[in-house]
Amino acid sequence: MLTYSQLYEGVLRKLDKFGSPDIDIPDFNYFMPQAVRNVLTAAIDAAETNQKTTDNIRRLMAKVVYKKEPDASLQDKPLELANLVLPTDYYHLRKRALRITYQLLQAYGRHQSLSEKFTVTATRVDGDQQASASDNYFLRARFRDPHFRVINNRLEIFPAPDAYWEPVTIEAEYFMEPPIVKLEELEDEPNVPTEESANIQTIFPAYMDDQFIEECVRLVQRSTGDERTQLNPGATPAFLT
Numbered sequence: 001m002l003t004y005s006q007l008y009e010g011v012l013r014k015l016d017k018f019g020s021p022d023i024d025i026p027d028f029n030y031f032m033p034q035a036v037r038n039v040l041t042a043a044i045d046a047a048e049t050n051q052k053t054t055d056n057i058r059r060l061m062a063k064v065v066y067k068k069e070p071d072a073s074l075q076d077k078p079l080e081l082a083n084l085v086l087p088t089d090y091y092h093l094r095k096r097a098l099r100i101t102y103q104l105l106q107a108y109g110r111h112q113s114l115s116e117k118f119t120v121t122a123t124r125v126d127g128d129q130q131a132s133a134s135d136n137y138f139l140r141a142r143f144r145d146p147h148f149r150v151i152n153n154r155l156e157i158f159p160a161p162d163a164y165w166e167p168v169t170i171e172a173e174y175f176m177e178p179p180i181v182k183l184e185e186l187e188d189e190p191n192v193p194t195e196e197s198a199n200i201q202t203i204f205p206a207y208m209d210d211q212f213i214e215e216c217v218r219l220v221q222r223s224t225g226d227e228r229t230q231l232n233p234g235a236t237p238a239f240l241t
Contacts, residue, residue, distance in 0.1 A: 002209040004183055005198035007032060010213040011220070020221055024191050025183045027220070032181045035215035039208070044175055048095050059203040060178060062089070066170040079170060084155035089176040097173035098122040098148055100157070102165040111164070122148045122157060179203065181212075 002010070008028050015022055023031070040060075046053040054061075064087050070076035077085070086093075104116040125147045141147040141159050148157045161167060184197040202209050 001201040001204065002206055003198060004181055004200045004202075005193060007181060007202070007209060007213060007216075008183060008193070008198075010210070011216050014213060014217040015220065018217075018221065020217075020224065023220055025185050025193060028216075029182045031219045031223075032212065032216050034219055035212050036178055036181060038215050038219075039211050040178055043208075044092050056205055056208050057175070060091070060175045061094075061173065062087070062176050063171060063173050066172075068168050079167060081157065081160070081167070084157070084170065086150070086153050086155065086172075086174070087176075090153065090174050091177040092175040093124065093150060094173040094175065095124060096121055098124070098155070098157075099171045100146060100167050101169045101171075102161060103168045105164055105166050108164055117168070118144075120144055120146060122146045125149055 008025070011028060011032070012022055040057065043053050043057050047057060065074070065076045066079040066084060067076045068079050070078050099119055099121050101117055101119045104111055104114050107114065123141075123145070126149060143159060143162055143165070146157055146159065148155055150156070155170075155172065157170070179202075181202070182197070183193040186192045186194055202212075204212075
């Protein structure tokens with residue numbers, strides 16, 4: 001993990017190598033957060049299938065659990081299907097990472113024990129997929145194969161449970177909002193970072209921090225019209241290979 005000061009120094013060294021003008025701290029504070037978001041977007045997409053990438057961004061992973069009777073000490077949330085609010089640090093929901101556990105409400109058929117439970121994994125869909133699935137018998141959401149989507153920072157799950165089963169827990173894995181990389185300047189010395197902000201470390205491996213530096217340099221050079229900048233980088237970022 002590099003410090004914010006090391007990230008800044010890395011960008012300056014790269015720019016100097018290319019003979020590009022240096023940037024001040026305000027410009028660094030503008031371009032570096034963009035660079036982090038660009039790199040993480042590819043990392044989050046790859047995290048579902050690439051264990052190395054998952055390990056790289058593991059500190060962004062979190063889980064929220066909605067329960068009928070939440071335990072305050074565990075920071076659970078109350079289970080209200082009409083109001084499943086995502087945590088304030090929510091950034092992206094993982095694919096196939098929403099699990100619903102149902103419990104039997106009343107005996108029927110071969111289901112007699114009221115302690116009987118089962119767990120299903122919901123499938124994420126967008127508005128178009130939901131509309132097309134409702135017209136296709138084989139694609140539509142079912143009680144044991146539910147769908148969900150995120151609307152206005154809330155989870156919407158469908159279809160509703162039937163008369164015999166009710167959800168008792170809903171678990172959702174998600175990626176937290178990444179910390180914003182920002183250097184604070186000394187009041188009496190512009191472009192000199194405060195010691196506190198300069199010594200903050202990122203939460204990612206050093207070789208991933210190198211990708212932030214590379215992407216930040218690319219953004220800076222592109223903003224100045226540097227013809228040596230690769231305007232259309234390869235589909236596979238170096239940190240995924």
